[in-house]
Amino acid sequence: MNGPMQRRMTIKDVAEAAGVGVATVSRVLSGGSASAQTRERVLAAAARLDYHPSALGRNLRRQRTGGIGLLIPDITDAFYAKLTDGVLSCARSYGEPVTVGVTGDDPEREAELIGALIEQSMDRVIAVPSRDGETAGEIWAPALRAGLNVVFADRQVRADVPSVVADDAAGVLTAMEYLIGLGHRKIAFLARHGQSRRVAAFTDALTSLGVPADRGLVVHARASRDSAYAAVAGLLQNRPDVTALLAGGNVLGEAAVLAARELDVRIPRDVSLIMFDDVPWAELCSPPLTVVARPAQDLGYRAAELALRQGRRPRTVALPTELVVRASCGPRAR
């Protein structure tokens, strides 16, 4: 079915077959100037030999590997999977390969992966950074020094690096308006570690809406399902006064549904729940979940556009979120 393994054709083979110099072949193949006749001969020879230029040679010469690196916390998280899909979809239209690494939100792994990208001479990176502030600065300094074209996605950590984010603050605010309109006052926020911006947005939203923010009502979890579950369960048991819950991501929301079910607290009768991310199962859940939808796919696509764009890039682009009301919120009851 498949023939013997063949030696790979080189530009030199094509040059000989076409009776021209290698430089001419290179020019023709990369759209440079050549006489119509020469061009035709080269193309014919290339086709005949089934020649495919080696990215290896080209990259070494150009001192850069094409393609883009993508660093995300977790590929099994539906939100990041969708973001990845957006990146892949954009990259495909440019014919650029994408190398994916998962950080697990661990700065150490993130730094390792950045090192690997530099070693590969990748010159474009899209990343969902695991930390912000100083730590992010340290981690990303080598990449910037090496001249990588970095774009952050979903999180905004350094003013000098372009970011594509969802307008989380607006999303949180809309959710809070909705919940407070239903009569809720004791609202908890279930956050991933390091979601400091969203926590700030949460307390800001609350105070701007005239509800005193209670620091104890912000609980943190790592991104894993276990950690999320423990955090929700703890909250539900220790703070029976809480009547509404905002989950800062779909994994956290999943844990919330599970924990609530386990502890026999009913949604929305006992506590109302809003989750970040409109994943497919939000609609299949019982009850169907009200969510703050973020344009995951777009986030990835736009980030890839920025990473691929040559010239000056905008600082930050923020995409709108949308509150999708389903059946997981009700009026305050207790």
Add this chain to the structure above:
Amino acid sequence: MNGPMQRRMTIKDVAEAAGVGVATVSRVLSGGSASAQTRERVLAAAARLDYHPSALGRNLRRQRTGGIGLLIPDITDAFYAKLTDGVLSCARSYGEPVTVGVTGDDPEREAELIGALIEQSMDRVIAVPSRDGETAGEIWAPALRAGLNVVFADRQVRADVPSVVADDAAGVLTAMEYLIGLGHRKIAFLARHGQSRRVAAFTDALTSLGVPADRGLVVHARASRDSAYAAVAGLLQNRPDVTALLAGGNVLGEAAVLAARELDVRIPRDVSLIMFDDVPWAELCSPPLTVVARPAQDLGYRAAELALRQGRRPRTVALPTELVVRASCGPRAR
């Protein structure tokens, strides 16, 4: 925060700084033999200069790009996301980068992506092929000719290429035994296009269990959510005699739940449902779904091991499936 962009150090710089030849540097850095003193000098110089070897140079010289290519139908499908996670996890322990491409189950895109991998001189590929039989042969011939180390995952299409698959036939059989034990006779199979092996397993299981197989009860859909929904809806409307449904994947299962809800057919009262893939939402669904769990992560991990392994590789490894009984199946009622 970040200094000026620096010229990248080369092996030559290190050699000069250490007062040795480039070959010695290369040897020391790749664990070859050298005197303790030389080794130390080289290491010190490399560290001082913050030298990181260029994968570009090495790859060109070695005539191969390290790393592994991964071709999957859809990264937003939880099953493939998990499989991808397994591949990434194994690759990470070998320090190998992974380039991901999505085929959308389209042979044309698959062929394109294979071309790109060859151009990159990737020498290892893990793929969930979009077609089997002749078509797969044609599509993959160039890759095999180029000497790529190919491993198929989830689907088994050519005897000469190692595959890592779940034991789908056993999974189907167990599911059928369970359903038939509940009294069901008119059982439909909702399959993705090209799942011919599983369809065969389905009819085989039925006949071996003494239930006449009805060809009309196998319905096909493309992998997209829309196509799946249309297929289920059509089935549910045209064949009211069907009392049980086996969905050949989580996207199909999702569509089944949605369509059933829309058409007001109750699960499990009106029709029982078993879905392939134990995704997180199966438990959150109402009712919680009985599933045939496949070890998605393991599939990916094992495939990566095979792809990374140097010597002779086993032909096929089949991993067991497990029927996880929840609440979406009941006794035949109508």
Add this chain to the structure above:
DNA sequence: GTGAAAGCGCTAACAC
């Protein structure tokens, strides 16, 4: 318009 030749950073064969 075209060809010859110089390297990109690295490894491996070979000489010492």
Add this chain to the structure above:
DNA sequence: GTGTTAGCGCTTTCAC
């Protein structure tokens, strides 16, 4: 044990 050297396949001056 170590240095010198010849390329890997390609692009890009620089002559012609």
